[in-house]
Amino acid sequence: MSNPSLLILPGDGIGPEVMAEVRKVIDWYGAKRDLAFDVSEDLVGGAAYDAHGTPLADETMAKAQEVDAVLLGAVGGPKYDVLDFSVKPERGLLRLRKEMDLYANLRPAQCFDALADFSSLKTDVVAGLDIMIVRELTSGIYFGEPRGIIEEGNERVGINTQRYTESEIDRVARSAFELAMRRDKKLCSMEKANVMESGVLWREVVTEVAKDYPEVELSHMYADAGAMQLTRWPKQFDVIVTDNLFGDLLSDLAAMLTGSLGMLPSASLGAPMSNGRPKALYEPVHGSAPDIAGQGKANPIACILSFAMALRYSFDQGDEATRLEQAVEKVLADGLRTADLLGEEGKAPVSTSEMGDAIVAAL
Amino acid sequence: MSNPSLLILPGDGIGPEVMAEVRKVIDWYGAKRDLAFDVSEDLVGGAAYDAHGTPLADETMAKAQEVDAVLLGAVGGPKYDVLDFSVKPERGLLRLRKEMDLYANLRPAQCFDALADFSSLKTDVVAGLDIMIVRELTSGIYFGEPRGIIEEGNERVGINTQRYTESEIDRVARSAFELAMRRDKKLCSMEKANVMESGVLWREVVTEVAKDYPEVELSHMYADAGAMQLTRWPKQFDVIVTDNLFGDLLSDLAAMLTGSLGMLPSASLGAPMSNGRPKALYEPVHGSAPDIAGQGKANPIACILSFAMALRYSFDQGDEATRLEQAVEKVLADGLRTADLLGEEGKAPVSTSEMGDAIVAAL
Numbered sequence: 083m084s085n086p087s088l089l090i091l092p093g094d095g096i097g098p099e100v101m102a103e104v105r106k107v108i109d110w111y112g113a114k115r116d117l118a119f120d121v122s123e124d125l126v127g128g129a130a131y132d133a134h135g136t137p138l139a140d141e142t143m144a145k146a147q148e149v150d151a152v153l154l155g156a157v158g159g160p161k162y163d164v165l166d167f168s169v170k171p172e173r174g175l176l177r178l179r180k181e182m183d184l185y186a187n188l189r190p191a192q193c194f195d196a197l198a199d200f201s202s203l204k205t206d207v208v209a210g211l212d213i214m215i216v217r218e219l220t221s222g223i224y225f226g227e228p229r230g231i232i233e234e235g236n237e238r239v240g241i242n243t244q245r246y247t248e249s250e251i252d253r254v255a256r257s258a259f260e261l262a263m264r265r266d267k268k269l270c271s272m273e274k275a276n277v278m279e280s281g282v283l284w285r286e287v288v289t290e291v292a293k294d295y296p297e298v299e300l301s302h303m304y305a306d307a308g309a310m311q312l313t314r315w316p317k318q319f320d321v322i323v324t325d326n327l328f329g330d331l332l333s334d335l336a337a338m339l340t341g342s343l344g345m346l347p348s349a350s351l352g353a354p355m356s357n358g359r360p361k362a363l364y365e366p367v368h369g370s371a372p373d374i375a376g377q378g379k380a381n382p383i384a385c386i387l388s389f390a391m392a393l394r395y396s397f398d399q400g401d402e403a404t405r406l407e408q409a410v411e412k413v414l415a416d417g418l419r420t421a422d423l424l425g426e427e428g429k430a431p432v433s434t435s436e437m438g439d440a441i442v443a444a445l
Numbered sequence: 446m447s448n449p450s451l452l453i454l455p456g457d458g459i460g461p462e463v464m465a466e467v468r469k470v471i472d473w474y475g476a477k478r479d480l481a482f483d484v485s486e487d488l489v490g491g492a493a494y495d496a497h498g499t500p501l502a503d504e505t506m507a508k509a510q511e512v513d514a515v516l517l518g519a520v521g522g523p524k525y526d527v528l529d530f531s532v533k534p535e536r537g538l539l540r541l542r543k544e545m546d547l548y549a550n551l552r553p554a555q556c557f558d559a560l561a562d563f564s565s566l567k568t569d570v571v572a573g574l575d576i577m578i579v580r581e582l583t584s585g586i587y588f589g590e591p592r593g594i595i596e597e598g599n600e601r602v603g604i605n606t607q608r609y610t611e612s613e614i615d616r617v618a619r620s621a622f623e624l625a626m627r628r629d630k631k632l633c634s635m636e637k638a639n640v641m642e643s644g645v646l647w648r649e650v651v652t653e654v655a656k657d658y659p660e661v662e663l664s665h666m667y668a669d670a671g672a673m674q675l676t677r678w679p680k681q682f683d684v685i686v687t688d689n690l691f692g693d694l695l696s697d698l699a700a701m702l703t704g705s706l707g708m709l710p711s712a713s714l715g716a717p718m719s720n721g722r723p724k725a726l727y728e729p730v731h732g733s734a735p736d737i738a739g740q741g742k743a744n745p746i747a748c749i750l751s752f753a754m755a756l757r758y759s760f761d762q763g764d765e766a767t768r769l770e771q772a773v774e775k776v777l778a779d780g781l782r783t784a785d786l787l788g789e790e791g792k793a794p795v796s797t798s799e800m801g802d803a804i805v806a807a808l
């Protein structure tokens with residue numbers, strides 16, 4: 083049997099340097115755990131634009147459709163701000179999500195014990211926090227038509243459309259209920275059903291799907307109240323399911339609560355392929371951080387933990403995923419910190435590659 | 446000359462009881478500061494639905510158009526969850542905003558010294574916080590057409606439309622720049638220009654308006670990064686301007702940061718009327734809190750401070766507004782707390798009306 087295949091898209095900014103550390107981890111699994119991957123690498127985002135004039139070449143898109151999983155670093159940077167909307171680095175990422183139909187974006191917001199003090203929130207509010215946000219990723223206002231900037235009368239009008247079909251809501255709700263079943267069996271769905279009809283439909287469909295998961299305790303919250311409650315007492319939540327745009331804000335907010343932003347991975351999953359594995363893309367929650375790119379300061383942990391999610395969700399290697407997560411925790415408990423994890427105390431940070439090496443050693 | 450006119454719409458839940466305390470304050474200004482108002486009162490939200498089958502009767506709408514300012518309590522409650530979308534309590538509030546054309550929603554997020562400990566954020570992160578969020582309030586996805594739930598193929602589709610014209614963005618941006626001029630001269634505009642064309646137009650127009658305010662330092666941030674930065678270090682901001690939907694989430698998030706949710710007022714302002722005063726509606730940021738309604742537990746301060754905003758923005762009585770704000774601070778410094786402001790310490794809370802009386806006494 084051939085090895086499972088991985089497509090690596092380092093992207094822009096700190097993407098390449100954090101991805102280099104992931105490769106060390108991948109190599110370790112091949113050498114020590116008999117878990118070898120066929121790894122290929124390609125361009126996305128600004129890097130692809132620089133090479134091909136498009137943030138995602140068709141050949142790269144085709145490769146992404148064929149592999150067992152895609153690992154992405156980060157896209158974007160000020161250099162590309164002047165580009166037309168249609169070729170901005172983000173469009174490469176959005177094309178991957180849309181064409182691979184990766185409808186369920188899993189964003190764990192977990193507070194690492196060793197880092198609880200690092201949060202802007204009080205320690206007791208975030209210590210031990212472990213919630214999972216499931217964000218719809220292929221529809222809603224990100225992709226709805228009509229869209230664009232049109233002329234009307236003697237002025238311009240900017241238009242975007244939020245559109246959700248019942249089946250789009252149904253499938254992401256099922257992903258969220260499935261996750262809730264494997265966790266604390268609590269699901270909170272967030273929308274603005276008091277203001278938006280798409281939110282009314284969202285609430286109806288989620289309520290309908292709940293009938294197939296009688297063990298899961300379902301609640302509904304308006305997204306603005308959700309933002310508040312996440313800030314006030316995030317531990318009240320287990321799994322949260324929400325749409326693409328609300329999910330963008332709320333999952334970033336939840337990530338920031340933990341104080342562990344450079345630590346948080348994500349998985350974007352679609353329907354099962356013929357081999358039973360879901361279409362999948364894994365990426366850190368953090369951005370491309372152009373201000374520190376190329377300086378060996380970036381924290382590779384989020385990207386390494388994204389590979390752990392790949393082990394769990396694509397390759398059915400939950401135990402190996404846990405091994406990797408524990409290696410990360412051990413290194414943190416030992417006091418290793420990249421620059422982003424240091425307060426004012428003046429401790430010396432380790433570099434990106436020192437952090438990667440330490441994690442491999444801890445494996 | 447006749448007295449300035451105020452229309453009071455207590456609404457649902459705790460609305461009536463907090464508004465009763467505001468009336469004590471209004472009466473005090475009439476008796477002691479020679480600032481008498483012609484006050485009338487009417488129904489909005491669920492209360493209006495119960496009486497008239499609509500969350501805002503046409504006569505009430507007409508009155509709101511005539512008075513110098515509207516003071517609103519809160520709308521909504523679980524009793525009305527079953528109502529059709531078109532007659533939900535919220536529609537009454539949205540109709541007021543839309544027909545009065547109240548395009549600039551001013552939401553101060555201020556941390557009261559006496560309450561800094563009450564925030565879920567670390568004290569140094571929020572102590573002294575004083576930011577102003579300007580939310581566009583009459584357009585965007587709240588009001589854009591087409592909207593609704595339609596049949597397509599054999600399923601339903603929920604649709605909402607985000608629409609912003611250049612002039613809509615221009616006018617709210619000007620309100621924000623004007624406020625920034627009277628504060629620390631820093632404005633941050635938030636959208637998702639990396640994903641939404643309406644955000645691209647938003648950024649362009651705000652950048653254009655900035656030319657008329659060369660003293661104001663303008664920055665742009667994606668709304669998801671904005672949610673993060675508000676959580677991480679809110680004091681980096683002075684004034685924030687954003688659209689209706691992002692403003693809904695971000696202003697609630699900012700309010701929750703302060704730990705002073707029951708304390709925060711808001712003003713919604715439109716164009717000047719023939720008497721030079723802007724169309725205006727003032728309301729607390731908190732909701733109708735049906736769980737504690739009618740028990741004398743509600744905190745009337747947000748509603749009282751909304752009246753202070755009315756003094757400042759509608760009646761050119763900045764000094765009297767400051768007097769009222771200082772009375773509130775004094776009462777808090779004296780240790781008076783309604784139930785929402787007490788932690789676990791087991792101190793005895795004061796009632797809604799005791800809080801109102803204390804503030805009048807401090808005036």
Ligand SMILES: CC(C)[C@H](C(=O)O)[C@@H](O)C(=O)O
Pocket residue numbers: 172175176330639640669
């Ligand atoms: C880069 C950007 C297009 C993207 C988004 O808005 O979805 C990012 O913020 C994210 O959350 O993955």
Ligand SMILES: CC(C)[C@H](C(=O)O)[C@@H](O)C(=O)O
Pocket residue numbers: 276277306535538539693
């Ligand atoms: C009550 C509701 C319609 C309203 C909104 O979404 O605008 C509220 O959340 C607010 O922020 O004033």
